[in-house]
Amino acid sequence: MxxxxxxxxxxxxxxxxxxxxxxxxxxxxxxxxxxxxxxxxxxxxxxxxxxxxxxGRIPVQFYLVAMLFVIFDVEAAAFYPWAVTLRRLGAFGLWEVVAFVLVLAIGYAYVWKKGGFQWR
Structure with missing residues (x-):
């Protein structure tokens, strides 16, 4: 005890x-x-x-655009540390960032297809 x-x-x-x-x-x-x-x-x-x-109510679209901005802005900020350590990472680091950009592009395309970037 x-x-x-x-x-x-x-x-x-x-x-x-x-x-x-x-x-x-x-x-x-x-x-x-x-x-x-x-x-x-x-x-x-x-x-x-x-x-x-x-x-009245604030349109939900305002919050959606704000969240999309934060998400894509934070993801873009992830490129700086990668660029600084690119020489040490070599080919592995290059392929990792290619995978990261592909995931980012898929998310961007999905939001674009759903009309998330259009202000109605």
Whole structure:
């Protein structure tokens, strides 16, 4: 039973720390809201100007385009480390990046065929 004591202490700390941090954040947020109760501070800003609240739903297409941008941008960023280590990788590295580009091209073609790049 003594060998489980460090594990129990670890679990206790692992549970207590997030609970304490969450409680502290909530306490500080309530105190701040009580001091700064200006409704103009909570308005949505667009290009530095307050805008009225949105009156409708944001089109899902906006989120789809944003996700596609992030996905293809991160994949394009993977080429830099490959280019830096190309000499050490040799032919194996070349074929690995060819496979990577093929998977990327298949995903790109699929999104294109489904009309994911068209703003309707």
């Amino acid at each position: 003594e060998s489980y004591l460090p594990v129990l202490i670890y679990l206790g700390v692992a549970l207590a720390v997030p609970i304490l941090i969450t409680g502290l954040i909530e306490f500080l947020a309530r105190a701040r809201r009580a001091r700064h109760n200006d409704p103009a501070k909570y308005l949505t800003y667009e290009s530095g100007y307050p805008t009225p609240p949105l009156t």
